[in-house]
Amino acid sequence: MVEKLRDAGENLNQPDFEQVFMPHLDAAYNLARWLLRNDQDAEDAVQEAYLRAHKAFSRFRGGDGKAWLMTILRNVCYTMIRKLRSHETPEPFDEEIHQPMGEAELQEIFRRKANAETLHRALEKLPDEFREIIVLHDLEGLAYKEIAQVSEIPIGTVMSRLARARGRLRTEIIAANARETLS
């Protein structure tokens, strides 16, 4: 009965769904684009996630829909990644910088070329789960608690993973800058 009423009222409910979720379109696209690495796959994933969210809208408990939508989208993205990249082997982590260096020296190398391009490349090199957490926290501004929900991990893991992700990102930038200086 409730389902029937919902169906009948679907047109009336439509603006609500769009009002709640359309404002998060850029955030959704950004996450999908960073995870899937190309426009077309990202658009497909976002569309699929919105359609699933729409279908499950009756289970939405209100509030800010961003984390809810991102949870669905993340699942869609990883399903696609498994299909798309099953044959790919992950790029090995560049461990070139293993000579002991002081923090001050590392900081200096980091600053040598801290621009958009460097950051973009370094982010691209991160493993999916690290890229995901940086996008969710540092680009989309989700709180630890929301990330725990979206990525389905305990809050303690959010904390440690974000720390490792940032550490790795910084190392990638430093490694790239150091390589550039050497060559």
Add this chain to the structure above:
Amino acid sequence: MNHDEAAKLLGPYQDGELDLATCLKLEEHLADCPSCRQKLAGEKELVDFIHAETPRFKASPFLQTRLQARLRETAQPQQKGGWSLPFAFPQFALLATVLTVAFISCLVVWSLSPSSSSLARDAVADHVRSLQVNHLVDVASTDQHTVKPWFAGKLDYSPQVVDLGPSGFPLIGGRLDVLDHRNVAAIIYQRRKHYINLFIWPSGGDGLHDRLSNQDGYHVIGWSKSGMNYLAVSELGEKELRDFVQMIQEQTVDSRPGE
């Protein structure tokens, strides 16, 4: 708080995720530990750097248009399954249904002669296709002085491109399209989340008289001025499209084409 514990909390501290008590304990440690202070500074520098560069991808406006169409389609039970059928314009059918219901009661529709009616139908088909296949513009620019020269060499006439941004109809760009069996200029304007295709081509003596047509929920307004035919197509409401047409008419300079 010992050093190892503190080192783990620097990120959450920087992110404002620590409770007050832990915050105070950490700050106590920081006051005595230069290594943690340096690590915290490095962490802050990295986060500030990410925030400053924000390597964020933005969704294209077409994605939103398509998404809304799909959502509205799935909201209508009788339309379900439409996308799996290989018919030509599912979005067209959907928008047509929605808009016809919405507007039909308040529309005044002039009947068109058969030839101009097929013209309106073709123009609507062009409009729908432009929204559908992610090919709204060939040249994307809000600058009329970029859009107009783009057509040079592609058409044997030069369409007037006016900017209605200040009036709430920003210019989006231009596209080459086919209408009335010839290449025509399509100038694209935006109104909120709707798009307007304005087709312009030389009338060759066979002018369009001010006409409004309602093609399956789309509005088409045609007119001729200074030897050029104009056809505006949109899913916008009739009144808004009329306002748009009036502004275009006021701003197109009365001169012969090609000048």
